Amino acid sequence: MGPEVACPWRGHLPHFQVRTWIEPVVASIQVASSLYDAGLLLVVKASFATGGSSNHSTSPSPRGDPEDQQQKAISNFYIIYNLVVGLTPLLSAYGLGWLSDRYHRKISICVSLLGFLLSRLTLLLKVLLDWPVAVLYAGAALNGLCGGFSAFWSGVMALGSLGSSEGRRSLRLIVLDLVLGLAGFCGSMASGHLFKQITGHSGQGLVLTACSVGCAAFALLYSLLVLKVPEPVAKASRKLPAVDTVSGMVGTYRTLDPDQPDKQSVGGHTPSPRRSRPKRTIIGLLFVGAIIYDLAVVGTVDMMPLFVLREPLSWNQVQVGYGMASGYIVFITSFLGVLVFSRCFQDTTMIMIGMVSFGSGALLLAFVKETYMFYVARAVMLFALIPITTIRSAMSKLINGSSYGKVFVILQLSLALTGVVTSTVYNNIYQLTMDKFVGTCFVLSSFLSFLAIVPIGIVAYKQVPWLQYGDRTEK
Template structure:
């Protein structure tokens, strides 16, 4: 993600990062489609069950490591110089223009007729912190759902076999494709915060539907509602990259990823415990909780959007 940010301009960064996720999704889709069949082929040979899948995984991971060490290079940043005039985005239906999420640009341009007001300036660290909080809460919802889903589909009322599980996972990876198309479309007319909220609403609604799934077709309907679920975290990364210097991309993304990883460990433990306690009473409890968390994550993003609205009026953000 850091290399992708360095190699893209600000106005195309969200699209570049979601494109990287799209490649991940396509690879995951192919792997998921094949995994159930490969595992089923080894069912008759108990001693070697899963050996083919393990060998494939290790081989791919080894190739990725070698490729990263020997082939990948740090690209030269394509970001505009700090002394250059800032890029200005125009929103249909909005009088005047607003600046992108880049507080380091020297020009303090605001809406015509509204001069900058230092008292209304917003520290960029506050905005980054709010984006972090939104990403972590949303990741709680996503990780919890993803971890519980394999257990959910194996039990009543669905009771899927190996091949059906592979197809179900593949359906999940189509979200990478639909999210990419979503960013491709929405980035032309919406701000980053708006795209993030769209993705959170998409996932929250789908998770709520999952809580009441009784048939296989209902499961796929719920997954279809989640078609923009990948947009939030990717777009949050893009928004953060517009608030920091090029040399800090790697550090900030590593901190964010570590935060998400630690959150994921805790979430997996808690959600599995909740699932064990509630599977006989209401099997969809975890999905309902994920839906709540997804909508809760909108709050910090909404605050950032409100601050952006103040930039419309005052055209400034503090350099702190």
């Protein structure tokens, strides 16, 4: 299984198979993003530390503590920034997905990469020219108007799904997440050191932001000049109604896949409206589970930078980079989890394992007092990436290949929109509770993570009767 695991799509690509790999684009843009995320936090913190916090703080701290004022200023900045990042893609991402399905698969990827580059350039110019922090909102808006991460990742998922068979699709998509995680880990580990390369307020962060711009520019040029769209992989033979046991949802995908009309007509039966209702129900429940779980993840991830900057942790720049890097370890452990669990568990079981993993880690995070406790909580979240990736894989098996771009971008926009609401709510909760119990947001995330298990559990409970129904209609 060695070569096949390392390259699960081998043997299914055209002659220029290396040029169809999207991994170089994913790796380079994720390095750029991890550098940018760390640089953004540290640049904003440095700006408010020099007196900018008074313009952004809604009200002074009851104790007049400068650290609390700075925390509120950073929190208020991220409320507006996340609103811009989350809402502006709604204007363009779906259109880019539609154009990608209709004309060329690279449209959504290339346009969104242009937005990434412009936003990284904005941070670089802010450091070079000492512009006000508010200019970063403009960079976020440019990124969003070009589709943002919603358009980019839906385009990546579409290319990954096209270039893989149904049996290998869960593994193919988690490989892309693995590349994303490894690149993010490397970028985050280096971010703190790069930020300190130039001392002094005017130049601090210059090397870091310049490296981020360089990686984003490489990703754009590679996607324009090198990347080729893979040929769709032919579907497996439908002669025998054998049960599909790959990566779970046993039988459900086989009997409900809209790309398999020949199966429905084996016994001379015409498609029944009753057969489409379970498929829509599955997709709807998967959407609900993904959105609730994403609320928990976004809330936790957004609050972590603020949490580690204040007491009791009070991390410096290098520690912040290491902390962000620890979040990318989950990409590796989730990949290994899918590799192992897909052999013996259904998709729904793997999704619930990931949700329990994240919910437990978030609950531990709420009570962190020492740095080592933070990493223990992070270690408990080792399978946190499995749910969203597996849900995407499940949806790809229930829709036509020609609709991948639109469906994936709808899911990504739904997650982005709920993420905007979550970020605003969590930042306000954090400001209200940081003097009483700083881990309140993490407790809420833990509750939401366990709540997301409910719709997935319904899918797991209902799928056996549907399998029996499908088998009877095909005989």
